[in-house]
Structures are given as structure tokens and as C-alpha cells.
Amino acid sequence: MDNLCSDMSDTHPLSQAIIAGKRKEIPALVQECLDAGESAQFIVESRLVSAMAVVGEKFKNNEIFVPEMLIAARAMKEALKLLEPMLVEAGVKPEFNAVIGTVEGDLHDIGKNLVAMMWKGANIDVIDLGVNVPPAKFVEAIRENNAKLVGLSALLTTTMPAMRETVKAIREAGLAAKIMIGGAPITTEYANEIGADGYAADAGSAVDAAMSLLRS
Amino acid sequence: MNRQYYLDLAASGLRMPIGTHLVLHEHADHKTIPNDGRRLGSVVAEAARRFRCPMAIPLMDLKLEKEAMLSARGIAPEDIDAFHFDEIPADSGEVRLTRRMNAVCEAIRHVSEETDLLPVGMGIGPFSLMTKLISDPITPVFLAGSGATAEDDDEVALLETLLEMAAATVGCYLDAQIQAGARAIIVCEPAANQVYFSPNQLKESHEVFDRFVIDLNRAIRNQLATSDADLIFHDCGELTEGMVQRFASLDPAVLSLGSSRRLWEDAALVSKSTVLYGNLPTKQFYSDELVPPGRVRKLSEELQKRMREAGHPFILGSECDVLSVPGREQSIMAKVEEFLAV
Numbered sequence: 001m002d003n004l005c006s007d008m009s010d011t012h013p014l015s016q017a018i019i020a021g022k023r024k025e026i027p028a029l030v031q032e033c034l035d036a037g038e039s040a041q042f043i044v045e046s047r048l049v050s051a052m053a054v055v056g057e058k059f060k061n062n063e064i065f066v067p068e069m070l071i072a073a074r075a076m077k078e079a080l081k082l083l084e085p086m087l088v089e090a091g092v093k094p095e096f097n098a099v100i101g102t103v104e105g106d107l108h109d110i111g112k113n114l115v116a117m118m119w120k121g122a123n124i125d126v127i128d129l130g131v132n133v134p135p136a137k138f139v140e141a142i143r144e145n146n147a148k149l150v151g152l153s154a155l156l157t158t159t160m161p162a163m164r165e166t167v168k169a170i171r172e173a174g175l176a177a178k179i180m181i182g183g184a185p186i187t188t189e190y191a192n193e194i195g196a197d198g199y200a201a202d203a204g205s206a207v208d209a210a211m212s213l214l215r216s
Numbered sequence: 217m218n219r220q221y222y223l224d225l226a227a228s229g230l231r232m233p234i235g236t237h238l239v240l241h242e243h244a245d246h247k248t249i250p251n252d253g254r255r256l257g258s259v260v261a262e263a264a265r266r267f268r269c270p271m272a273i274p275l276m277d278l279k280l281e282k283e284a285m286l287s288a289r290g291i292a293p294e295d296i297d298a299f300h301f302d303e304i305p306a307d308s309g310e311v312r313l314t315r316r317m318n319a320v321c322e323a324i325r326h327v328s329e330e331t332d333l334l335p336v337g338m339g340i341g342p343f344s345l346m347t348k349l350i351s352d353p354i355t356p357v358f359l360a361g362s363g364a365t366a367e368d369d370d371e372v373a374l375l376e377t378l379l380e381m382a383a384a385t386v387g388c389y390l391d392a393q394i395q396a397g398a399r400a401i402i403v404c405e406p407a408a409n410q411v412y413f414s415p416n417q418l419k420e421s422h423e424v425f426d427r428f429v430i431d432l433n434r435a436i437r438n439q440l441a442t443s444d445a446d447l448i449f450h451d452c453g454e455l456t457e458g459m460v461q462r463f464a465s466l467d468p469a470v471l472s473l474g475s476s477r478r479l480w481e482d483a484a485l486v487s488k489s490t491v492l493y494g495n496l497p498t499k500q501f502y503s504d505e506l507v508p509p510g511r512v513r514k515l516s517e518e519l520q521k522r523m524r525e526a527g528h529p530f531i532l533g534s535e536c537d538v539l540s541v542p543g544r545e546q547s548i549m550a551k552v553e554e555f556l557a558v
Binding site (some may be wrong): 064065066068071107110130131132156157158184185187190 | 297298352355358361410411414503505539540541542
């Protein structure tokens with residue numbers, strides 16, 4: 001098992017268990033890594049992030065679908081639940097943070113939740129504001145957390161104008177956060193039209209799009 | 217009712233949107249109209265006349281059933297949209313129609329008594345209603361598909377209990393609409409799709425899909441049949457062939473599918489006694505880049521040609537409710553008019 005715990009690839013048993021969504025196996029596998037001397041930070045950055053990257057890739061390639069993605073994310077959360085107290089104690093923070101929410105008037109959260117999970121899986125500290133979020137609440141959360149990225153979600157064509165209002169409010173508040181939008185009716189054209197910085201077509205590509213914005 | 221009615225409409229070349237939302241939003245007081253049955257009935261009839269459709273299609277408001285379930289439990293109106301059950305309720309609760317539901321029934325009665333249009337009712341399907349009652353319905357559906365039972369998983373137990381409650385609420389509301397005069401009911405199951413049911417799991421078995429979706433909708437179909445009302449089944453979600461086959465097994469009078477489906481291919485999965493309806497990409501009508509003016513005519517002509525070649529009864533229409541988007545109303549209406557004119 002020592003050899004397995006020094007394996008850097010996504011073939012590591014903990015990564016594999018996350019990819020397969022085997023939540024019940026997670027505590028023992030995390031403990032094995034810790035017993036082998038791996039730090040919580042190393043486990044997150046090497047095991048969890050690589051596992052969720054595989055999940056995102058499989059999703060993009062239609063090898064897995066939303067349910068499998070959620071099950072994997074649930075397993076990842078199980079690992080994070082065990083590791084987060086250690087990360088806090090060691091003063092380790094993710095390099096980036098983000099605020100995410102579904103815009104005012106829209107109650108749909110599946111897409112937003114998937115993106116939030118994928119961002120967490122990429123080791124971004126995600127503040128999830130939930131659904132039906134007014135523009136002022138986005139502005140407040142970005143300011144309060146000094147967020148580098150904000151994700152706006154909308155499923156309905158009828159709530160797309162609220163997305164425009166939110167982008168406007170963030171810009172008028174002079175906040176530097178990069179704004180990424182997504183949702184079934186959203187297009188690159190619409191992102192450009194309302195002044196957003198980026199757009200992701202699905203949760204699988206949301207990580208690459210976010211990293212590209214954060215590192216630009 | 218007489219299934220020939222829908223086949224005749226298809227043969228006549230009918231084109232129709234589900235477009236009451238568009239017409240409602242032309243009224244300055246569109247927020248209050250849905251509470252007033254007679255005015256709502258007038259708007260439904262106005263939409264039918266406007267779109268030259270003999271069926272009076274109601275407003276697609278799929279929030280009503282959740283509101284009824286939760287208001288009966290004392291949940292405050294402002295909390296209903298975001299409310300989710302996190303444990304099994306102590307009792308299944310009494311089903312009481314809300315003011316809005318009663319207005320829908322009164323609108324149906326108005327159409328039935330004051331017009332020559334076919335009064336049509338509408339409701340959400342039990343599965344889709346259940347998905348609104350739990351914060352994460354996808355995981356327990358997947359777990360159930362992996363063999364977990366209510367006995368060994370609390371999330372599955374919660375899902376199954378809420379599904380039963382949802383079915384009871386839907387059944388009660390649809391019955392009220394039939395009593396009010398509805399001759400057909402549109403049952404909307406947009407959540408019965410690939411987001412909630414993994415195609416990988418469905419390759420192994422459709423047992424969970426059948427149990428959570430098809431069996432409950434078959435019960436609805438039987439309920440409608442006892443009142444001589446027809447089933448119009450609608451699902452605009454991303455579907456597998458297996459899902460379409462199972463919807464077809466409900467033997468609906470009309471099957472309405474989203475724009476992700478190739479209806480001319482689905483025709484092979486559906487009995488010729490079921491009219492296929494749809495499926496222009498009306499959710500994209502707001503965007504002139506996605507659907508440029510003039511493109512709707514081409515799409516419509518191509519769809520009609522392919523359906524003629526497939527030899528399946530077909531009504532050209534929208535993939536779902538055509539929603540009025542603020543600032544884009546004229547563009548959307550122009551595109552609706554474009555396909556009506558084909």
C-alpha cells in the first residue's frame with residue numbers, strides 16, 4: 001500500500017474510488033494516505049484534483065453523465081470533509097477563490113452545483129450563494145471574499161436579463177473579479193453582449209475556462 | 217375522446233406553438249391574470265385564436281403542484297420555491313387545490329362553456345414534481361438504479377415517499393381539471409431525462425426509469441381514460457431512445473419532444489396512432505445569432521418534409537412553452553409567426 005500512496009497518477013486507489021463514486025471507501029483510503037506520510041495538501045492536490053480532472057474529461061467525452069459526476073463529487077466531498085480540518089490547521093488555502101450562484105428569478109441549480117463541484121475539485125475555494133441571487137448579493141459576496149472569479153448561472157431564457165443586470169452591477173461596483181456565465185440558453189455571443197469575461201458550455205469545460213480566466 | 221381528432225389535425229397540416237405565455241405577457245397586468253380564472257380563460261382562448269389553433273393550451277406553470285403540497289403544510293409562500301424536504305414527512309398530507317389551481321380550473325371551464333375550442337388541461341408529471349422537492353434528487357435516483365432500496369438508503373426512502381406524495385397531488389389536480397371540462401391533459405415530465413437517469417445505467421436496465429417515471433404516468437393515463445380525456449405527453453429533456461420508446465408505450469394521443477430529438481427517426485419508435493408534436497428550437501428563438509430571422513421557415517420546411525417521408529402523423533410546433541423574454545418579445549413572436557406561415 002505504501003507504493004500505491006506514493007503513486008502520483010489518477011490510478012491511485014483514492015483517485016479511483018472518487019472517480020467511481022465509492023464514498024464508503026473514502027475514509028479508509030484517505031487514512032491510508034495519511035498513514036503513508038502524505039500531507040492533506042498533497043492528497044487534495046494530487047489525489048482529489050487529478051480524480052476530478054478525470055471525471056470532467058469523461059463527462060466532456062460523454063463517457064459518464066451528470067449522475068456519475070455527482071456521485072464522484074459526493075465521494076470527493078467525503079474526502080474533503082476529512083482533510084479540511086487539517087488544511088485549516090496547517091494554514092493551507094486554495095490558490096484561487098470564486099463566488100457562484102444562479103441569478104435572480106431562476107431557481108435551477110443542477111448546472112450551478114455541477115460547476116461548483118468541479119471548481120472545488122480543481123482546488124478552488126467556492127462560495128456558493130445558491131439560487132435566485134439578486135445582483136447586490138453577488139456584489140457583496142465578491143467584495144467580502146475578495147473573489148477572483150464569479151460564476152453566474154441561468155437556465156431560463158426569461159432570467160437571462162437578470163444575468164445582464166448582475167454583470168452590470170459587478171462592473172459598476174468596480175470589482176476586479178472575472179465573470180463567467182453559463183446555462184442552457186447561454187452562448188458566447190450573449191456573454192460578449194452583456195460584458196462577461198467568459199462562458200462555459202458545460203461543467204466539464206468550466207474548469208478549463210475558469211483557470212484560463214484566473215491565470216490571464 | 218376520439219383519437220381521430222388529433223390525427224385529423226395532423227393531416228390538416230396544423231402548426232401551433234405552446235404559446236400562451238407569449239400572449240399573456242402582452243397584457244400589462246400579466247402578473248395578476250393567472251389568479252383570475254375567467255380572465256386567464258380569456259387569455260388562453262386569445263392565444264388559441266391568435267395562433268389559429270383549435271386547442272386551448274393553458275399556461276405551462278409547473279410550479280403549482282409544489283406550491284399546493286407545501287402550502288398545505290404551512291410553508292410560507294416566500295419559502296416555497298427554495299423549500300426541500302430533508303426527511304420523510306410524518307404524514308402524506310392532504311391535497312388541497314390552491315387559488316392558482318382553482319383559477320386554472322375556472323379557465324378551463326370558461327373555455328369549455330364560452331368557446332368552441334378544445335379545453336386542454338396541464339400538469340407536471342410526478343417524477344418531475346418530486347425533483348423539485350429534494351435538494352439533490354439525482355443521487356438517490358442513481359443509487360436506486362445501482363440497487364439501493366429504501367430499506368438500506370435514507371435518500372432513496374425519501375425519494376420514494378415524496379414520489380408517492382407527488383403522484384397523489386398530480387392525480388388530484390388533473391382530476392379537478394377534468395371535472396372542470398378538460399378533454400385532454402398535457403402531462404409535462406421534463407426531468408425524466410439523461411440528467412436524472414444515467415444512460416450508462418439505462419444500458420443495463422430501465423427498471424428504475426420504469427418504476428419512477430413510466431408506471432406513475434401509466435396510472436395517470438388510465439385515470440384520464442376513465443374520464444375519456446386524452447393524454448398529451450411532453451418531455452423536452454435530453455432523451456435516450458429507450459426513454460422515447462417507453463413514453464410511446466403510454467400510448468399518448470400526442471407525444472411532444474424537445475429539439476434534441478430527430479422526430480423523423482423517433483417516428484419508428486412510436487405508434488402511428490400517436491401524433492408526434494414539435495420540435496422547433498423555440499428556446500433559442502430569443503437569439504438572432506442562434507436562430508436568425510428567416511431560418512425558422514427553413515427548419516420548418518425541412519422538418520415537415522422529413523416527417524412526410526417518415527409517414528408519421530405530425531403537428532409542427534414548439535419544443536416547449538415559448539417563453540416571453542423581456543426585450544426580445546418581438547423577435548420571438550416574429551419567429552413564431554414565421555413557422556405558422558409555412
